[in-house]
Amino acid sequence: MNRQRLLKIWCLKKLGETHRCYSSAGDPTKLINFSEFTPEKIRNFGIVAHVDHGKSTLADRLLELCGAVPPGQQQMLDKLQVERERGITVKAQTAALKYQGYLLNLIDTPGHVDFSAEVSRSLAVCDGILLLVAANQGVQAQTIANFWLAFEKNIQIIPVINKIDLPGADIKSVETQLKNLFEFNSEECLHISAKSGLNVEKVLDAIVERVPAPTANVEAPFRAMIFDSYFDHFRGAIAHIVVKEGSVQKGDKIRSYQNDKSYDVSEVGVMRPEMVKCTEVRAGQVGYLVCNMRTVKEAVVGETLFAAETPKESVQSFAEIKGVKATVYAGLFPVETADYESLKQAVERLCLNDPSVTVTPDASKALGLGWRIGFLGVLHMEVFGARLSQEYDASVILCQPSVEYRAKIKDNENIRKKRYDGMEEVRILDPSKFPEESDVDSFLEPMVKVRMIVPNEMMGTVNGLCSECRGERGEISSIDTSRLMILWRLPLAEVAVDFFERLKKLTSGYASFDYEPDGWQETRLVKLTILINGKEVSEFSQILPAAMARDRAKTLVQRLKREIPRQQFEVTIKACIGSSTKALSQIVIQPMKRDFSQLLKGNFGGGGMERLNKKLSHQKKGKERMKMVGNIQIPKEAFLNVLKN
Numbered sequence: 121m122n123r124q125r126l127l128k129i130w131c132l133k134k135l136g137e138t139h140r141c142y143s144s145a146g147d148p149t150k151l152i153n154f155s156e157f158t159p160e161k162i163r164n165f166g167i168v169a170h171v172d173h174g175k176s177t178l179a180d181r182l183l184e185l186c187g188a189v190p191p192g193q194q195q196m197l198d199k200l201q202v203e204r205e206r207g208i209t210v211k212a213q214t215a216a217l218k219y220q221g222y223l224l225n226l227i228d229t230p231g232h233v234d235f236s237a238e239v240s241r242s243l244a245v246c247d248g249i250l251l252l253v254a255a256n257q258g259v260q261a262q263t264i265a266n267f268w269l270a271f272e273k274n275i276q277i278i279p280v281i282n283k284i285d286l287p288g289a290d291i292k293s294v295e296t297q298l299k300n301l302f303e304f305n306s307e308e309c310l311h312i313s314a315k316s317g318l319n320v321e322k323v324l325d326a327i328v329e330r331v332p333a334p335t336a337n338v339e340a341p342f343r344a345m346i347f348d349s350y351f352d353h354f355r356g357a358i359a360h361i362v363v364k365e366g367s368v369q370k371g372d373k374i375r376s377y378q379n380d381k382s383y384d385v386s387e388v389g390v391m392r393p394e395m396v397k398c399t400e401v402r403a404g405q406v407g408y409l410v411c412n413m414r415t416v417k418e419a420v421v422g423e424t425l426f427a428a429e430t431p432k433e434s435v436q437s438f439a440e441i442k443g444v445k446a447t448v449y450a451g452l453f454p455v456e457t458a459d460y461e462s463l464k465q466a467v468e469r470l471c472l473n474d475p476s477v478t479v480t481p482d483a484s485k486a487l488g489l490g491w492r493i494g495f496l497g498v499l500h501m502e503v504f505g506a507r508l509s510q511e512y513d514a515s516v517i518l519c520q521p522s523v524e525y526r527a528k529i530k531d532n533e534n535i536r537k538k539r540y541d542g543m544e545e546v547r548i549l550d551p552s553k554f555p556e557e558s559d560v561d562s563f564l565e566p567m568v569k570v571r572m573i574v575p576n577e578m579m580g581t582v583n584g585l586c587s588e589c590r591g592e593r594g595e596i597s598s599i600d601t602s603r604l605m606i607l608w609r610l611p612l613a614e615v616a617v618d619f620f621e622r623l624k625k626l627t628s629g630y631a632s633f634d635y636e637p638d639g640w641q642e643t644r645l646v647k648l649t650i651l652i653n654g655k656e657v658s659e660f661s662q663i664l665p666a667a668m669a670r671d672r673a674k675t676l677v678q679r680l681k682r683e684i685p686r687q688q689f690e691v692t693i694k695a696c697i698g699s700s701t702k703a704l705s706q707i708v709i710q711p712m713k714r715d716f717s718q719l720l721k722g723n724f725g726g727g728g729m730e731r732l733n734k735k736l737s738h739q740k741k742g743k744e745r746m747k748m749v750g751n752i753q754i755p756k757e758a759f760l761n762v763l764k765n
């Protein structure tokens with residue numbers, strides 16, 4: 121039978137199944153029934169790896185082998201538009217798979233450092249992980265970070281060497297790295313090609329054999345933890361749960377622990393990988409639950425849900441899922457100030473699905489009411505902006521990001537009380553809140569410990585980059601004969617913005633890095649103020665070390681020239697220090713020369729009117745993408761683009 125025909129039969133079969141699941145909403149006997157899977161027959165596992173080592177491809181193969189999707193599908197678990205466009209996973213996704221009498225709950229996680237919060241949250245549900253390492257690249261920085269995350273949580277780790285089909289695959293050396301770094305024996309390592317499917321079945325067998333069954337008690341009253349949630353436009357908040365005790369089904373009455381609210385369950389089910397309704401979700405299983413949660417806050421990650429009849433005092437709530445601290449903060453504003461309320465709702469709903477962002481209300485003279493949002497990195501910020509526009513049709517301005525700085529205020533009652541609410545140390549998240557230099561004893565900037573994996577011959581290049589970024593070198597060790605692990609201490613501000621791109625370019629993608637917070641360091645900071653026609657536009661201003669001010673002033677002014685279109689009048693852009701008006705760098709944008717009404721002159725019969733209307737309509741479209749700051753039109757992308765090279 122040819123492949124096309126096989127696919128057709130498969131699709132028809134599946135259509136029947138799905139149709140049965142959804143059309144039988146009112147008939148519990150026809151819903152999918154997973155009650156045969158007692159905890160001993162369940163395995164909850166995740167796939168973690170460095171970026172691009174093949175997690176989503178392996179997930180596709182596992183889904184295929186277990187019959188959850190037709191053969192040849194790609195990135196089945198990357199459901200978001202932004203994930204498909206960028207070819208990266210940003211959200212962990214689950215899929216319930218049946219394999220030889222076992223129920224395997226797969227959790228595919230993102231690889232990029234900016235989405236590490238998703239990995240930590242997923243590990244709260246897993247009893248085992250597949251630690252995937254690409255055979256042509258070997259162990260990378262995220263592999264090490266993920267190994268330790270799982271190891272600290274005492275989760276079973278299965279090392280899997282992927283991409284063995286590639287000509288550059290060096291299985292022996294990856295095994296040596298896995299031995300040297302994590303003490304894995306070569307017998308423990310699986311060798312696969314997720315792309316061709318080679319040996320992927322062995323992965324399923326290893327999951328069944330090596331991952332422990334979840335600790336769960338089916339007999340006890342229902343108790344579950346929300347580990348992820350999202351807002352569905354039609355059904356409200358949907359909670360992804362891992363059930364630890366008892367079971368839950370449609371019609372059950374349940375309560376939440378932190379929010380202390382009661383609910384009627386209207387639907388339960390599992391992801392396969394789409395939502396499929398079930399008769400019940402039982403202890404040990406991973407599934408979803410819909411109840412009448414009206415606000416997004418009610419479905420918060422880490423929340424404990426329990427049977428309504430259980431007295432709250434006797435319920436053991438789940439330990440809080442440790443959040444990851446934001447590294448960069450940026451202003452977010454609606455393009456049209458009138459859209460503030462609808463954007464507020466969109467931000468709240470998206471935050472439910474992305475609980476690693478922090479949101480505080482903010483206001484700007486130029487952009488009106490908005491928020492200051494904390495992200496885990498610049499990629500995270502870009503993805504958040506893209507999701508707002510793709511999933512909520514919101515038109516937003518995202519300003520350039522900045523890290524959190526701190527200022528120690530002079531030991532003077534008067535100054536502290538009058539201007540800083542009596543505080544001796546203040547946080548600075550935003551250039552418009554930069555304190556007067558005369559009030560400050562010292563400034564502090566956040567530091568990070570960076571772990572780099574670098575080919576031996578590229579050590580000099582990488583060291584050059586880190587020194588340029590005001591870094592301090594730490595320990596160096598070999599992970600095998602050809603690669604080194606180097607530790608650096610760097611200011612977060614240097615790492616957070618475009619360090620990843622610069623490193624990739626300099627090393628042709630052969631070096632990788634990962635970082636964690638490492639305290640604060642005293643530094644001399646200044647505020648680089650941007651004046652456009654004499655008025656400060658604080659959204660373009662920046663806080664930075666004094667030594668970098670002159671160079672940055674030049675680049676910033678040049679980039680603004682590139683981003684701001686010509687206006688009807690002359691525009692002067694100046695970069696100055698603090699409240700001084702002395703320019704470190706200055707540029708003038710000449711006024712527009714063409715006046716389209718000239719097209720009309722003496723030419724009514726020759727299509728002049730048509731051409732004028734076309735031009736005016738182009739201008740109108742252009743204006744919709746602009747933001748008026750004073751009397752100057754600025755494209756909304758400019759607020760972020762000034763940051764990019």
Ligand SMILES: Nc1nc2c(ncn2[C@@H]2O[C@H](COP(=O)(O)OP(=O)(O)OP(=O)(O)O)[C@@H](O)[C@H]2O)c(=O)[nH]1
Binds near residue numbers: 169178210313
């Ligand atoms: N040759 C070969 N290519 C593979 C294999 N597995 C994955 N790839 C390719 O590697 C690239 C990255 O694969 P993904 O599955 O998207 O990697 P990922 O780890 O999910 O990526 P992120 O989610 O962005 O971290 C894709 O182009 C895949 O086709 C393999 O076994 N062999």
